[in-house]
Amino acid sequence: xxxxxxxxxxxxxxxxxxxxxxxxxxxxxxxxxxxYAPFRTNITNYLTLDPYLILQGQIWRLFTWVLIPPRALSIxxxxxxxxxxxxGTTMERTIGTFRYNVFIxxxxxxxxxxAFLTYxxxxxxxxxxxxLLAGIMYALSGVFSTxxxxxxxxxxxxxxxxxxxxxxxxIIPVKVKYLGILYAAMLAFSAIYDGLIGRNYAVFxxxxxxxxxxxxxxxxxxxxxxxxxxxxxxxxxxxxxxxVMPKGLxxxxxxxxxxxxxxxxxxxxxxxxKCNGNYEYCQDHLFTHQHVK
Numbered sequence: 356x357x358x359x360x361x362x363x364x365x366x367x368x369x370x371x372x373x374x375x376x377x378x379x380x381x382x383x384x385x386x387x388x389x390x391y392a393p394f395r396t397n398i399t400n401y402l403t404l405d406p407y408l409i410l411q412g413q414i415w416r417l418f419t420w421v422l423i424p425p426r427a428l429s430i431x432x433x434x435x436x437x438x439x440x441x442x443g444t445t446m447e448r449t450i451g452t453f454r455y456n457v458f459i460x461x462x463x464x465x466x467x468x469x470a471f472l473t474y475x476x477x478x479x480x481x482x483x484x485x486x487l488l489a490g491i492m493y494a495l496s497g498v499f500s501t502x503x504x505x506x507x508x509x510x511x512x513x514x515x516x517x518x519x520x521x522x523x524x525x526i527i528p529v530k531v532k533y534l535g536i537l538y539a540a541m542l543a544f545s546a547i548y549d550g551l552i553g554r555n556y557a558v559f560x561x562x563x564x565x566x567x568x569x570x571x572x573x574x575x576x577x578x579x580x581x582x583x584x585x586x587x588x589x590x591x592x593x594x595x596x597x598x599v600m601p602k603g604l605x606x607x608x609x610x611x612x613x614x615x616x617x618x619x620x621x622x623x624x625x626x627x628x629k630c631n632g633n634y635e636y637c638q639d640h641l642f643t644h645q646h647v648k
Contacts, residue, residue, distance in 0.1 A: 376443030406474035425502035469560035
């Protein structure tokens with residue numbers, strides 16, 4: 356996965372959109388203006404990701420649904436947008452512009468796929484009844500928004516920066532990793548209880564495919580590299596051939612977290628070829644650290 360993205364970045368990296376988070380927030384602001392503009396007709400009804408209407412020829416809906424903000428307008432929206440900006444720009448600096456573009460646009464493509472799979476399921480359930488299909492997809496079109504994509508951005512932020520603290524209700528300091536676990540559990544519960552048990556397949560597909568996007572991102576970080584059979588064999592051979600080091604003397608140490616092979620023998624350590632100098636990192640920070648120039 357990582358090699359594939361590296362090859363894609365060499366070919367198409369120049370087309371990546373820098374500061375894409377700013378453009379996304381700009382689309383949200385435009386969406387709020389459209390929602391609350393003094394029009395007689397609610398224009399947002401013509402922007403939603405509705406597969407039934409798309410198949411009727413309203414192709415623009417494949418693109419305009421990103422204008423619909425993920426949350427209702429309130430006094431808290433300024434803090435929410437600031438949090439989106441902080442997490443989005445941080446992740447772009449961490450994993451690079453191209454990879455962050457891949458994650459965002461991948462989430463959008465998965466959302467479109469979710470919408471059409473939902474349409475297909477209800478098509479089978481209703482026996483192709485066009486009137487029922489039109490009503491069902493109109494009612495569910497609000498599910499297919501950027502809300503779950505932004506939730507996925509928060510989860511990858513929690514993966515990369517688990518120990519950063521946020522002030523819950525502006526008072527209680529909570530580490531991001533705990534909020535990430537809570538949010539992931541809530542999304543999984545919603546997918547199972549509302550989606551499968553409650554037969555709201557729009558929620559199930561929307562959440563499921565964002566988890567797929569999240570898993571692909573996790574693969575790209577190389578954190579599952581140590582589970583490959585070749586790596587398992589290589590570690591076993593290394594342990595058998597490695598000479599015993601004096602107690603307290605370490606051979607490998609992560610330049611980010613300071614963990615060593617003595618304190619964490621299960622970790623893998625690698626030098627980064629992009630950093631100036633001999634900087635060594637553990638498997639958790641090899642692909643997520645900021646390069647030393």
